[in-house]
């Protein structure tokens with residue numbers, strides 16, 4: 001996990017009394033795509049809009065890197081039950097009909 005976070009392109013962290021209480025980590029190309037990796041708000045800090053703040057801060061950062069008329073696509077994998085939260089941030093579930101299916105593979109487990 002530490003290695004994965006260190007190698008994220010961009011990480012934002014919320015600290016409280018010098019302790020990291022929330023983080024969001026991204027892979028992105030500063031052009032067309034950003035992909036959300038870990039997004040975690042400490043249990044006792046959840047439900048206080050910290051997640052919303054971290055996400056909006058990230059999105060504003062991404063927008064700030066775009067040149068005029070560029071468009072960016074932000075992708076994520078919602079944990080089961082979190083879809084409502086991401087809808088509140090403006091995300092839509094991609095439908096197979098419109099965009100084709102998301103696909104993945106874990107090498108060695110097939």
Ligand SMILES: CC(C)(COP(=O)(O)OP(=O)(O)OC[C@H]1O[C@@H](n2cnc3c(N)ncnc32)[C@H](O)[C@@H]1OP(=O)(O)O)[C@@H](O)C(=O)NCCC(=O)NCCS
Nearest residue numbers: 039040041046047048049050051052078079081082084085
């Ligand atoms: C998901 C997570 C990042 C949200 O962060 P948070 O700081 O708790 O969320 P916020 O306080 O900003 O919530 C904002 C709004 O989304 C709603 N919301 C939060 N989680 C939700 C869920 N699972 N389903 C529907 N709505 C949800 C909140 O009720 C709130 O709505 P309101 O303003 O109408 O009250 C956080 O709960 C978390 O870390 N969970 C465990 C790890 C995890 O699942 N991470 C995501 C991996 S995909």
